[in-house]
Amino acid sequence: MNGKQSYSRRFFLKTSGALAVLAAIPASVKALYNEAKNFIVPPKQTFPLPVSINKKMYKVTVDTRTTLLDLLREDLHLTGTKKGCDHGQCGACTVHVDGERVLSCLTLAAMLPGKEVTTIEGLADGEKLHPMQQAFIECDGFQCGYCTPGQIMSAVACVKEGHTSSVAEIKEFMSGNLCRCGAYNGIVESIQKVAK
Amino acid sequence: MKPFTFSKPENLGKALSIKKDTVQFIAGGTNLLDLMKKNIAGPDAVLDITTALSSKIEQQGKGVRIGAMVRNSAITTDKTILSKYPLVAKAVLAGASPQIRNMASTAGNLLQRTRCPYFYDITTPCNKRKPGSGCSAINGENRMNAIVGYNEQCVAVHPSDLCVALAALDATVATTDKNKKQLSIPFKDFHKLPGDTPQLDNNLPANAIITSVDIAENPFSKNFYYLKLRDRDSYAFALVSVAAALHLQDNHIADARLASGGVAHKPWRWYEAEQYLKGKAPSASTFSAAADIVIKDVKPLSNNGFKKSMLRGAVETALQNCLTA
Ligand SMILES: Cc1cc2nc3c(=O)[nH]c(=O)nc-3n(C[C@H](O)[C@H](O)[C@H](O)COP(=O)(O)OP(=O)(O)OC[C@H]3O[C@@H](n4cnc5c(N)ncnc54)[C@H](O)[C@@H]3O)c2cc1C
Numbered sequence: 090m091n092g093k094q095s096y097s098r099r100f101f102l103k104t105s106g107a108l109a110v111l112a113a114i115p116a117s118v119k120a121l122y123n124e125a126k127n128f129i130v131p132p133k134q135t136f137p138l139p140v141s142i143n144k145k146m147y148k149v150t151v152d153t154r155t156t157l158l159d160l161l162r163e164d165l166h167l168t169g170t171k172k173g174c175d176h177g178q179c180g181a182c183t184v185h186v187d188g189e190r191v192l193s194c195l196t197l198a199a200m201l202p203g204k205e206v207t208t209i210e211g212l213a214d215g216e217k218l219h220p221m222q223q224a225f226i227e228c229d230g231f232q233c234g235y236c237t238p239g240q241i242m243s244a245v246a247c248v249k250e251g252h253t254s255s256v257a258e259i260k261e262f263m264s265g266n267l268c269r270c271g272a273y274n275g276i277v278e279s280i281q282k283v284a285k
Numbered sequence: 286m287k288p289f290t291f292s293k294p295e296n297l298g299k300a301l302s303i304k305k306d307t308v309q310f311i312a313g314g315t316n317l318l319d320l321m322k323k324n325i326a327g328p329d330a331v332l333d334i335t336t337a338l339s340s341k342i343e344q345q346g347k348g349v350r351i352g353a354m355v356r357n358s359a360i361t362t363d364k365t366i367l368s369k370y371p372l373v374a375k376a377v378l379a380g381a382s383p384q385i386r387n388m389a390s391t392a393g394n395l396l397q398r399t400r401c402p403y404f405y406d407i408t409t410p411c412n413k414r415k416p417g418s419g420c421s422a423i424n425g426e427n428r429m430n431a432i433v434g435y436n437e438q439c440v441a442v443h444p445s446d447l448c449v450a451l452a453a454l455d456a457t458v459a460t461t462d463k464n465k466k467q468l469s470i471p472f473k474d475f476h477k478l479p480g481d482t483p484q485l486d487n488n489l490p491a492n493a494i495i496t497s498v499d500i501a502e503n504p505f506s507k508n509f510y511y512l513k514l515r516d517r518d519s520y521a522f523a524l525v526s527v528a529a530a531l532h533l534q535d536n537h538i539a540d541a542r543l544a545s546g547g548v549a550h551k552p553w554r555w556y557e558a559e560q561y562l563k564g565k566a567p568s569a570s571t572f573s574a575a576a577d578i579v580i581k582d583v584k585p586l587s588n589n590g591f592k593k594s595m596l597r598g599a600v601e602t603a604l605q606n607c608l609t610a
């Protein structure tokens with residue numbers, strides 16, 4: 090019991106001594122360290138970004154490396170848009186920019202000023218679901234739901250582009266959205282229902 | 286991803302004046318951003334050129350000029366392209382997904398890097414990513430790789446579909462270098478074979494910019510086909526692809542074009558087979574003989590022997606479909 094206490098006291102004295110030494114490192118050495126670090130790892134660059142999402146203006150300060158997907162999810166907490174692969178290979182992150190479907194994981198946020206972004210959160214009209222959202226519910230257009238926001242954003246664009254003349258055409262123009270649950274038949278049905 | 290500074294030069298002159306080796310242009314970003322996330326590209330500065338360059342498709346003499354910033358999807362709906370150069374639209378539609386085509390630019394498509402799995406895996410040797418480190422694919426997983434025109438330095442293929450159609454139609458690539466010098470590069474000389482510089486995919490002068498892709502008037506708008514064979518029906522890169530176009534006159538082939546993707550470090554033209562087709566009647570036996578000429582010099586790697594027969598069939602089918610589709 091005693092020994093343990095004395096050990097603790099010695100440990101305390103030792104560590105506080107080490108801390109005192111650390112604090113005593115002159116500012117010039119710290120500056121040198123930071124300079125060396127910046128040489129190996131360049132400092133991150135931030136900038137003020139004005140961006141319009143679902144017809145609402147946001148002003149955020151972000152890293153130049155920020156993708157639209159990370160801006161939505163991490164900075165603005167609009168988590169409806171999903172991250173699947175982060176490399177353009179799954180379509181889960183599909184949103185509309187100026188009314189056209191694009192992949193938010195491969196869109197640099199810095200390139201957005203002057204453009205209008207629409208996400209799944211911006212699709213419904215108040216409490217009234219968008220017809221495509223309603224159709225997905227009625228036609229079993231999803232199972233786990235992870236790919237669904239991307240599927241719906243893509244499906245809305247697919248109808249608007251007029252690529253709904255046949256099941257084959259719908260499948261071809263929805264091929265950029267993968268569904269691991271395999272809800273494809275319900276998705277095609279939803280699109281046919283809205284396109285009618 | 287390495288931090289970088291970002292700016293948007295308002296015109297071509299500004300963009301070129303800032304450009305140097307450590308600075309990268311960004312257009313759609315669909316390839317550059319992917320490579321930056323994987324630390325394969327790591328520019329100090331990124332220049333948004335989306336408004337500095339043309340995004341118009343315009344008549345140019347008797348041909349067409351496709352601005353560098355024309356999105357891939359815009360090519361597929363343009364009236365001039367659909368009526369006079371439909372092969373180009375058909376090839377673009379076979380590539381990527383609607384979302385990616387909405388983002389991808391014409392110039393970016395030409396400059397996209399290979400999809401060789403080792404190029405993307407920075408823990409493995411790759412001469413294209415790190416010159417002198419060796420080629421992991423030549424004795425590795427190479428079923429997607431080249432069957433012609435490669436060497437021991439690199440066996441990668443160029444992944445574009447658009448470029449196969451542009452190669453078939455003898456397009457030209459309009460460029461401007463840092464000293465404002467303009468240079469038109471014939472498509473067949475734009476991309477290169479690995480040679481001793483596998484790290485370079487093309488002959489675009491250092492720090493130059495692509496301003497447009499030009500296609501001259503041609504007689505290939507009636508009998509053409511683009512056939513792409515891949516692991517799944519859509520949203521996948523080609524194992525092999527074939528762009529075929531025939532100019533038919535009095536039931537004879539007056540001129541023929543035949544090009545392939547997924548077979549070489551550059552979009553590949555089958556000149557000997559084209560030559561053979563000229564003057565012949567378009568028949569199953571003519572097409573079959575042309576396909577035999579195509580595969581006569583291909584040399585598959587350890588894992589892609591299947592590409593030889595696949596290519597033979599693809600050439601035959603594409604030529605047949607020139608008559609019916
Ligand atoms: C999942 C996936 C699947 C795909 N499938 C296919 C497919 O099946 N077929 C196919 O053909 N393609 C496919 N692609 C590739 C896609 O077509 C290319 O990524 C796209 O065309 C690149 O264009 P971009 O404008 O986005 O280029 P960026 O990524 O913006 O740029 C690419 C490169 O070009 C440079 N650059 C851009 N514009 C210019 C210019 N004007 N002058 C000089 N340099 C310039 C950039 O600096 C950069 O180095 C696929 C991509 C993904 C992610």
Ligand code: SF4
Nearest residue numbers: 401411420439440441
């Ligand atoms: S084929 Fe080319 S890209 Fe692939 S590993 Fe070899 S050098 Fe690299």
Ligand code: FES
Nearest residue numbers: 173174175180194
């Ligand atoms: S997260 Fe963007 S395509 Fe997969």
Ligand code: FES
Nearest residue numbers: 232233268269270
């Ligand atoms: S519903 Fe589960 S991934 Fe599509």
